[in-house]
Amino acid sequence: MNADAHERPARSRRTRARSHLLVAAACALAFALYAADVPDNPPGFYIDESSIAYNAHAIAQSGRDEHGQAWPLFFRAFGDYKNPTYIYLLAALFRLTGPSILAARLLSAALGMLAALVLGLLATRMTRSTEAGAVVASSALLTPWLYECSRLAFEVSAYPLVTALFLLALWRASAKERWSTADVPALAAALGLLTYTYSIGRLLGPLLAVGLAFFLTRRNAARVVQTWAAYALALAPLVVFDRRNPGALTGRFELLTYATPQSTLAADALGFARHYLADINPWRWLVTGESNIRDHVPGAGVLLAATLLLAAFGLVLVWRGHRREAWWRFVAYALAASVVPAALTVNDFPQLRLIAFPVFLHVLTAPALAWLLDDGRSPAGVTPGHQIARRFRSHKRATLYALVALLLLQGAYFQWLFHRRAPERWYVFDARFTAHVLAPALATNRSPVFLYDPPGRSGYIQAYWHGALEGVDASRFVRLAPNDAPPPGALVISTEEDCANCRLLARHINYIVYAVPPTDLKATGAPLPMEAARAGLTSPDLPHALKAGQRQALSVIVRNVGGVTWPAVGEDGGRYAVTLRDRWLSDDGSPAIGEDAAARMPYDLEPGDTAGLTLQISAPETPGQYVLELDVVQEGAAWFGARGSKTLRAGVSVTPR
Template sequence: MAPKRFLIPTLFIVVLTMGAALYIFRCEKNPAGFYIDESSIAYNAYTISQTGQDEFGKPWPLFFSAFGDYKNPAYVYLLALLFKLTGPSIFIARLLSALCGVTTAGSLGLLAIRCTERNSRAVGLLVMTTAFLTPWLFELSRVTLEVALFPTTIVLFLLCLRRSADRSSWGWSDVLSLALTLALVTYTYSIGRMLAPLLAFGLLFFVSRGRLAGLIQTWAVYLLTLVPLFSFQRQNRGALTDRFHVITYIKPGTTLTENIWQFFKHYTANIDPRRLFWNGDPNLYQVAHLYNQPALLIATLILVVIGIWIVVRRPRGERWRRFIMYGALVSVIPASLTDEYFHNLRLAALPVFILFLTVPALVWLLDQRRNIRIAAIAAVLVLTVSQGAYFQYQYHRSESDSWRRHMFDADYEDKIFKVALAQQSRPIYLADAISSPYIQAYWYAAINGVPHSQLVRLRNEEAPPVGSVVISTESSCLPQSVIAQVDPYSVYIADQRSGPRTPLSEGGYRAEIQPPLSETLRFRRGQSIEMNVQVKNAGNQVWPGCKRGAATFQIYLSCHWLDETGKWSMEEGRAPLSGDLQTDSAPATNSSPRHWKQPADLSRKQTTPRSGTRELSADCADYTDSFRRVGSTLLEIKEIGVICG
């Protein structure tokens, strides 16, 4: 009897150890590289660990400003504590997320034990095993993002609630544990600001004469924890809500009926079994998900269906299980108010509730006759382990996937940052087309021991000194002296300053265009083609080429297709001149080929492309730095034949 008594605890320790090894294994190598948002969180954690200030010098911020949004504090401060002990590194940053995943899986097993009376240890072991092998939880644990901690906070809240649920009255230990874990949910991830109040409202499932006072006290203490949040929002108007206004479909002018319909569509899409158990998040750019891979396991689907059936059939006294059902339903609400369908980060609380809904099914299976019980549990284990192992195989294969390497900037450190360091010129200047890539240089400087003072961000209108080293994400305006390039980054030596510019004169906009030698374009529906259009400066003034720091009065060329009435139907892009373009009378080269990728559907007004002729025009204009048109001219119009196959 003694060996059998220790069998389940021994297996529990073995599975926990193996799960931890699985989650930590090569966490710094897969995904390869470090995503921009990871670098932002890690760098701010590093500056907090060193100076108590964020990257902008603000001491001990409640929320961290980044890329026009705000990062939540819980994960950043935890990581700062680790960096204080170990120093910054990708391994330590990813290790925190891995440990969050291990804690989530282990705590789910512990919660399952506390919620079952018969065969509790076996149920807990099965739930923990499933949690470790669940793709959704594993993928969240592989990236240095706030959301990695979010499922852990949900489980911690449920553990506290489970302890209080069996008590006839709630003392201050219950009140504080529930209120503080709700606060942790709120301050860990943005979705928690809506989900935590919904979970707090769900405590009404446990209301009774003896618990009423404790419930009110819990709400009161939780509201007190929100005072800093409300104060921050008041002092930084819109700081915590601006992002929601961008990503939601609820816009000024939309009717209540339209919004309700949109919510219904998004909610049903977010609980679509095909997304949950077959192909997951549809966004190719999702950093915490392998594209076209399931979020949950098929065995979990079978157990959840049985579990829901059992919960629905139970009498109303089953408050705990009904709260779990309620939690699963409301965990989908915040994500369903945003534009995207099945965004697995915004739905990060859902797998916790889904996995716990397997508990009633496991209890029921373990209560069956011995031969049925053994066969059923064996089938569940085989299905879970085999699919989980296959997902792990796919995940580790993805380490060399070119798209994921690009998304995580896998080559940035070796092929961009260290190349710039090798030039010996200091400081290194950072020129970005958008406001975020600079953080990669800051982070890699931190882990390579490069002083922050050796990096200088350039303003949009600022040119680097001649001879200086520049790391740039500007695809246009690159000089000839590019020494390293990995999309979207380039390293170059600044060759010349840009002098002050003025608008072109009245006669400076005259030009001619020459379409391809073959004036008939052949393509299939849906196909993209590329054609070269030669542009000639026929005016009386040189068109100055693109240079860093000359955003004001920069010359741009754009290509347009015209509809049957001669109006613009489609613009195929705007690009600055790569170099000076002389006038037609100059002896030097006086024309410059321009390249546009032209999609098959040549007019947005047409549902399908059709054969015939299309008119092509080009437009020469100079713009101020706010892209206000200063002057322009319509270049010569050319007819081009189109044959659609």
């Protein structure tokens, strides 16, 4: 008897130790999944990521943002104001690690992983089943919608975690007939975080606060009112900021919404209904996702089919057996309310603005999982020990295992797709800014480097951020106002398409580097080696008949299939720059009228790169049968076709005007 008494605590300790070990292993595996290929996938750093990271770096260094404001509540950037929660978290991390893309992306990955684990914890507490919690956590970890959000150093990457923490606090409170004193500040703080973490929270936070009315009872009314009062107090800084900076927090929304002072209420209501339905379109959820390649990799949906099936069945179970419970009324309300901020904007299915939706959807999977895991329930009229009851339980288990297998397979497919297609997105994230823009500018050893953006563009922040990563002091850069002109002799990094009265030094997607005369700075070039003269050309617009002298724009896809980078900028006069040209040939292949037009490369094309160009051609003035030939040319050096590259040809009949 005494031996058994001593053995039971020992077994209990061993069980707890194994449980803790399993939890630690699961957390490590989850973080490995979310940290895979960080920071190289996505490649580069998006301009908004750079803005957030640079302001976090500035706060970590001096307590002031890029504009010199001390400890701001909201961060001014690009005419908009970014939210504080993520930036201050990142500033604290940079204080320990110094500025880096790795640290910023790992913070987002950690926040995404924690959101999934908190959802799993919530499901465990709701169902009292660790198996259900494990399935919910696995689903959240593998859901593309949540995973892709965690890959960017954006404010929104913290939102799933904040939403999950709010739900955890609300579940804890709702389990009691009367909320405790501690529940009030916990819920108010969670609502405050929902409001201050991401821009949709300025509407969604108050909507969720209104939803607490479901918990109004005679015994609990005072606690709900206290929570509302505490939340209102948390909103006071936001209200003060808005009054001191009119339009600061609504300017971005006014640009994105279809509801304007000129539109009618009926038109706004119709627009809201259309966008709301577009945002809850299952085809978007399961097949296409958002069309913005920055936020979603093409080729997959944003929800896993198993997750949606479980949530749909969970909603049925809630309606049948729990629809009078305040908790489930709130969850259904919150799921519907989470679509409202996105439905007020012109975009169809803006994935990031809908980020709270998959969090609430995962809560609805809990009732379905609890039902599938419940071995004690049998069909009506059947005793638990009956053969039919045993078969019913085995069918439920088989269904659960099939759903979990589907979830894992679809999640694995998305992971494969996400990592396979990563290199395709380099241009979206300015992946070559340092090598092709900043490095050529710094290599001149000129100081200061002027940063100029025409109205509506804000590329300057990439120079500040990537300069900080390279150890370049911000004082070396001088940002020009949109109406200012750089002084004579200046070295400029600009987001202009082109420059007048300048000497171009480098060109990249969205950026040029140039010097203002008088200057001794100039680009240098050299003939490309033979192996560089390999191009792939395609065009859907090749004409077969034109009028004499007729002009037509051709869309052409150019691919560098050689082994050397093609320069977009050459020496003065364009020598050694690589361009796309056309020429007209006679039927026998001899030149008819020679070269016609040229289209420049938008950036230095590295091996494997593809660029879309528009080439303006002009038909010969003399009617007849011609061959239109398109070829890549290194100006002043060679046509690629003459070095064995395949050109693009089309027979064209030129008729009189």
